[in-house]
Structures are given as structure tokens and as C-alpha cells.
Amino acid sequence: MSHPSVEDIKINSRRLRGTMEAGLDDAVTGSLNFEDQRTIKFHGSYQQDDRDLRDERRRQKLEPAHQFMIRIRAPGGVFTPEQWLKLDAIATAYANHSLRVTTRQTFQIHGVIKRELKETMQAINAAMLDTVSACGDVNRNVLGATNPLQSRLHAQVHDWAQRLSLHFKPKTRAYYEVWLDEEKVAESGQEQEPLYGDAYLPRKFKIAVAVPPLNDVDVFANDLGLIAIVDAAGELAGFNVAIGGGMGASHSIAAHYPRLANVIGFVTPDQVFTIAEAAVTVQRDLGDRVERKHARFKYTIDDHGSDKIVAMMEERAGFKLQPARPWHFDHNGDRFGWVEGEDGHWHLTLSVPSGRIVDRPGRPHLTGMREIARVHRGHFRMTCNQNLIIAGVPAAERERIDALVAQHALDSENKAPTALARSAVACVALPTCALAMAEAERYLPGFVGALEPLLDKHGLREQPILLRVSGCPNGCSRPYLAEIALVGKAVGRYNLMLGGDHRGLRMNTLYRENVTEPEILAALDPLLARYAAEREPEEHFGDFLHRAGLIELPAYPTHVRVDPAEAMAGASA
Numbered sequence: 020m021s022h023p024s025v026e027d028i029k030i031n032s033r034r035l036r037g038t039m040e041a042g043l044d045d046a047v048t049g050s051l052n053f054e055d056q057r058t059i060k061f062h063g064s065y066q067q068d069d070r071d072l073r074d075e076r077r078r079q080k081l082e083p084a085h086q087f088m089i090r091i092r093a094p095g096g097v098f099t100p101e102q103w104l105k106l107d108a109i110a111t112a113y114a115n116h117s118l119r120v121t122t123r124q125t126f127q128i129h130g131v132i133k134r135e136l137k138e139t140m141q142a143i144n145a146a147m148l149d150t151v152s153a154c155g156d157v158n159r160n161v162l163g164a165t166n167p168l169q170s171r172l173h174a175q176v177h178d179w180a181q182r183l184s185l186h187f188k189p190k191t192r193a194y195y196e197v198w199l200d201e202e203k204v205a206e207s208g209q210e211q212e213p214l215y216g217d218a219y220l221p222r223k224f225k226i227a228v229a230v231p232p233l234n235d236v237d238v239f240a241n242d243l244g245l246i247a248i249v250d251a252a253g254e255l256a257g258f259n260v261a262i263g264g265g266m267g268a269s270h271s272i273a274a275h276y277p278r279l280a281n282v283i284g285f286v287t288p289d290q291v292f293t294i295a296e297a298a299v300t301v302q303r304d305l306g307d308r309v310e311r312k313h314a315r316f317k318y319t320i321d322d323h324g325s326d327k328i329v330a331m332m333e334e335r336a337g338f339k340l341q342p343a344r345p346w347h348f349d350h351n352g353d354r355f356g357w358v359e360g361e362d363g364h365w366h367l368t369l370s371v372p373s374g375r376i377v378d379r380p381g382r383p384h385l386t387g388m389r390e391i392a393r394v395h396r397g398h399f400r401m402t403c404n405q406n407l408i409i410a411g412v413p414a415a416e417r418e419r420i421d422a423l424v425a426q427h428a429l430d431s432e433n434k435a436p437t438a439l440a441r442s443a444v445a446c447v448a449l450p451t452c453a454l455a456m457a458e459a460e461r462y463l464p465g466f467v468g469a470l471e472p473l474l475d476k477h478g479l480r481e482q483p484i485l486l487r488v489s490g491c492p493n494g495c496s497r498p499y500l501a502e503i504a505l506v507g508k509a510v511g512r513y514n515l516m517l518g519g520d521h522r523g524l525r526m527n528t529l530y531r532e533n534v535t536e537p538e539i540l541a542a543l544d545p546l547l548a549r550y551a552a553e554r555e556p557e558e559h560f561g562d563f564l565h566r567a568g569l570i571e572l573p574a575y576p577t578h579v580r581v582d583p584a585e586a587m588a589g590a591s592a
């Protein structure tokens with residue numbers, strides 16, 4: 020029997036209700052039916068199965084070990100200590116005893132069984148959090164810059180992220196009925212969705228707000244990027260607008276490619292919602308509703324031409340974009356350790372290996388963060404590089420936080436032997452991700468360990484080289500923006516991509532295809548040797564590879580949409 024298309028499922032879902040309530044009550048299986056597995060994504064959850072157990076369960080003629088991943092909607096990535104404690108309790112009671120910071124600065128929990136799914140959703144709600152639109156063909160978690168130095172701007176940007184998230188939240192009450200037992204009213208299932216319409220968007224849509232000089236949100240990887248522009252008095256003048264970023268690709272299918280957003284102009288703060296709505300609705304109306312792999316905004320833009328899309332956006336918005344204003348990004352990473360913010364509070368950024376907060380022998384990170392949340396009076400900020408900031412600490416409290424950090428080895432990764440290890444990012448991949456072709460999160464420590472002797476040999480221990488690992492070409496760790504990236508092809512085999520920059524402005528390119536760890540190390544050794552010997556002062560690895568002519572720009576049909584040199588000078592591409 021063939022399954023209905025996702026487009027049909029959305030339209031027939033009675034505004035994202037489907038048959039989920041009955042499915043949750045069905046005790047015979049740990050799974051939802053095909054349609055509801057698609058619909059539940061809009062509620063922030065994915066049905067998965069433990070892939071480590073898949074073969075064994077098949078042998079035993081058991082259904083797969085079905086379980087659910089839940090993703091929180093947290094625009095700007097800020098959590099209170101009370102919320103932390105509640106999430107920790109949820110992860111411990113219902114999930115796999117870990118909290119996973121994602122590359123979109125929120126939390127995922129894994130391993131929730133169907134029988135406990137509703138209880139878990141209710142517990143999340145009791146923490147004053149929700150999971151609406153964390154997944155699905157709608158606007159996703161809105162990213163906001165986390166730079167702790169700019170406390171005042173951070174508050175503003177966080178507010179923008181919140182408001183944008185709210186603005187693009189679907190109007191359906193499905194979430195509240197299915198999970199929170201909200202009473203059904205006459206129009207249940209027929210709510211108006213003025214922004215999205217009956218079939219929602221063709222595909223996910225992502226928005227990020229960056230504050231130069233840090234591009235910690237990787238703004239150009241988003242469907243809609245907003246780059247805050249500050250005037251001479253330090254006030255927010257508005258935003259440069261960039262459209263059409265996306266990392267998803269397929270191995271060997273040239274038509275599926277990553278793309279950096281192109282900057283199309285500048286808007287004042289009062290124009291932001293209008294232009295964002297114009298982008299979303301143009302994509303809603305023009306995006307590909309037949310081939311999902313070709314349905315992101317980036318393809319709509321490339322198929323119709325950026326000029327046409329911008330003209331349509333301007334027409335819908337009712338105003339012309341101003342020319343883009345100068346901006347400059349220094350880098351797209353996090354700065355670790357304590358810094359004092361403009362507001363006099365202190366902020367401690369901790370490097371979290373692949374964002375996984377869990378108790379391991381000698382590194383009781385989940386317990387440690389629980390202890391900190393019990394005494395901390397500020398808040399916690401998640402970064403888009405899967406790290407966390409204990410934010411808003413009064414000077415007098417630093418010692419107490421430091422003691423808890425040390426006691427629970429929460430700074431173990433801040434003290435990692437190489438700068439590369441501290442900033443590395445890896446997606447979840449196996450065992451929970453259904454699309455993983457190779458390990459990523461579980462492989463990162465081993466790979467970083469294997470690279471260490473090479474970095475040592477060439478005196479590059481403290482050189483910040485950006486490494487990102489993804490278990491498949493979908494690019495959840497934004498690997499195509501890394502100086503060194505491994506993109507999974509099969510178990511133990513990766514495409515080695517090289518030459519991204521450290522500002523999120525240039526994509527890397529394929530250097531070796533389908534290689535194993537020894538082959539990767541053998542390929543990197545001479546490049547690192549030349550880099551160590553020939554680099555110019557302050558020159559980064561990715562930039563060096565290009566200057567030395569050791570790699571070329573990528574062969575994607577559209578590749579670098581923002582020329583780094585122009586971007587440095589503030590021009591738009």
C-alpha cells in the first residue's frame with residue numbers, strides 16, 4: 020500500500036491533529052501510524068527507534084524499539100534555573116537521562132516511549148515551555164546571538180527572537196488539545212491559518228538574528244537571516260536581510276546542495292515582521308510541493324532568481340529594501356570561560372562535547388548542572404555551537420559557581436588539550452537519527468583524540484581550527500561551513516570537506532570522498548604541516564588552504580553567495 024504524500028497528510032490532518040489521540044491510546048504498538056508520524060513533527064517530536072537494537076529486534080521478530088525525540092521551542096535559547104531543573108527531572112524520569120543542546124540553541128530529549136509521551140509533554144508545559152513548531156513544515160526555533168559581552172543588545176535580540184517565533188507560530192489549537200487536554204470547541208480542526216494556509220509551508224523554514232562582530236548563529240545557513248546593525252550611539256538601527264541559506268545536501272545528487280544566504284538589503288526594526296512575512300509567504304506560494312528534497316527556500320530562490328523573489332517580497336511588504344549597511348563578522352564560534360558583560364554581570368561559557376549533558380564516569384555533567392541550577396539566580400543560554408552559558412552571575416557568586424564547575428568537571432572540555440576539540444560540533448546521528456549513515460556525536464571524541472598527535476606534531480594545539488562532523492549530508496552540524504568537516508557516507512566512512520572559514524562566510528569543498536580515519540589523517544597531515552610552516556600571522560587554516568591553492572571553491576551550482584572579501588568590506592553579494 021502506498022502512503023499519502025506529506026502534502027496530503029497536512030491538508031487532511033484537521034489542522035495537525037491527525038489521529039494522534041487515538042494513536043497514543045493504542046497500547047498494541049509503541050508506534051504511531053504513518054500519517055501521525057509526519058503530523059507529530061509539527062508538535063516538536065519525532066518517532067525514532069534505537070538503531071543499535073534494530074537488527075537484534077528484527078531477529079527476535081519484535082517491532083523496532085520505538086521511542087520519541089522531543090525538541091523544545093526556545094527562541095534565543097534562554098532557560099531559567101527553574102526550567103533547567105524541570106527539564107533535568109523530565110530527562111531523568113522519561114528520557115535517556117541526558118539533555119542534548121542542539122545546533123539551534125535548544126534542548127532535545129531522546130528515548131521517550133509512546134505510553135509516556137503525553138505525560139512528558141505535560142511536564143514540559145508545566146516548566147512553562149512548549150514544543151510547538153520545533154519540527155515540521157513551519158518556522159522553526161528562531162536563533163538569537165548569545166554573545167555575553169553585549170548584554171544589552173543580547174536582551175534586545177532575544178526579544179526579537181521571541182517575537183518572531185510567536186508571530187510565526189501556527190494558530191491551530193491542535194497541540195493544546197492533543198497534549199494538554201484543552202477542550203475542543205466548534206471550530207476545532209478548522210482554525211484559520213492566515214499565514215500558513217491549509218498545507219502549511221512546503222518545508223521547514225529557519226530564521227536567525229546575528230549581532231556582529233559575532234556570527235555565532237551562522238546566520239547565512241538560515242532561510243532568513245537578520246544581521247543587527249547598530250548606529251553610532253550603540254542603538255539598534257535595523258537589520259540587513261539575507262535569504263536562502265540551507266545546509267541540506269545529498270551525496271552524489273548535484274541538484275541538492277548547501278547554500279549560503281545572499282544579503283538583499285536593509286530594513287528598519289518596524290519593517291522586520293512585514294519583510295519576514297513576505298519571505299515566508301513567497302516561499303509558501305512558490306516553494307516546491309512535489310519534491311520535498313527540493314522544497315527549501317534556497318531552491319525557490321535559485322529556480323526563480325533572487326531578483327524576482329526580492330521583487331515579490333518588496334511588493335508584498337509594500338516597501339523597497341534599503342541598500343545593505345556595512346557589517347563585519349570576526350568569527351562564528353563561542354568564546355569560552357568567564358567574561359564580564361556590559362551590565363556588570365558575569366557569564367561563563369562551557370564547552371559541551373556535542374551538546375550532550377549527561378553523567379559519565381569522572382564527568383557528572385548532568386548532576387553538576389543540576390547543582391548549579393539549584394543555586395544560580397541568573398539564567399542559562401544555549402549557543403548554536405552546542406555549548407552553554409551560565410549567564411547573569413553577580414561577581415560575588417562566581418566563586419560558588421566555579422567550585423561547582425570544578426567539583427563536577429564541567430570545565431573538562433574547556434580544558435581539552437586542543438582548541439579544535441573545544442569548538443568542535445557534531446550532530447546526533449546514531450543511534451537515534453533515522454537518517455544517519457555514520458557516527459557523529461559518538462565518533463567525535465575518538466576522532467579528536469586521533470587528530471591530537473597530528474596537531475601536536477605541527478605545533479597547532481592552540482590553533483582554533485573549526486571541525487564539524489555530520490552523520491549524513493543533511494548537515495545538521497552545519498559541516499559545510501567548517502574548516503575541516505567529516506560528512507558521513509557509511510559506517511566508518513566520511514567525505515572529508517575542507518576550506519570553510521571561521522566566520523561562516525565561505526563553504527568548504529570536497530577534498531577526499533568516502534575515506535576512513537587513517538585516510539583522513541593521512542590527508543590532513545601534509546596540509547597541517549604546510550599550514551604550520553607557511554601560514555601568515557593570524558591566518559586561519561581554511562583561509563590558508565585557499566591562499567596556498569591547495570583546494571578550490573565548491574562545485575555547487577550556487578556556492579559562495581557572500582564573498583568574504585566583500586563581506587569584510589561590508590558589501591552585499
Ligand code: SRM
Nearest residue numbers: 121122123265266267315445446447451452453493494495
Ligand atoms: Fe537537523 C533532520 C537533528 C539542526 C538540517 N535533524 C534531522 C533529524 C530530525 C532526522 C530526521 O529527519 O529523521 C535529526 C534528529 C536526530 C536525533 O536523533 O536527534 C536532526 N538537526 C538535528 C539537531 C539535533 C542536530 C544537533 O546535533 O544539534 C539540530 C536540531 C536543531 C533544532 O534545535 O531545531 C539540527 N538540521 C539542523 C541544521 C542546523 C541549523 O538549522 O542551523 C540543519 C542545516 C540547516 C538547514 O536546515 O538547511 C539541519 N536536519 C536537516 C535536514 C536537511 C534539510 C534539507 O533542507 O534538506 C534534515 C533532513 C530532512 O529534513 O529531511 C534534518
Ligand code: SF4
Nearest residue numbers: 446452455490491495
Ligand atoms: Fe541525522 Fe544527518 Fe542530521 Fe546528523 S546530519 S542528525 S545524521 S539527519
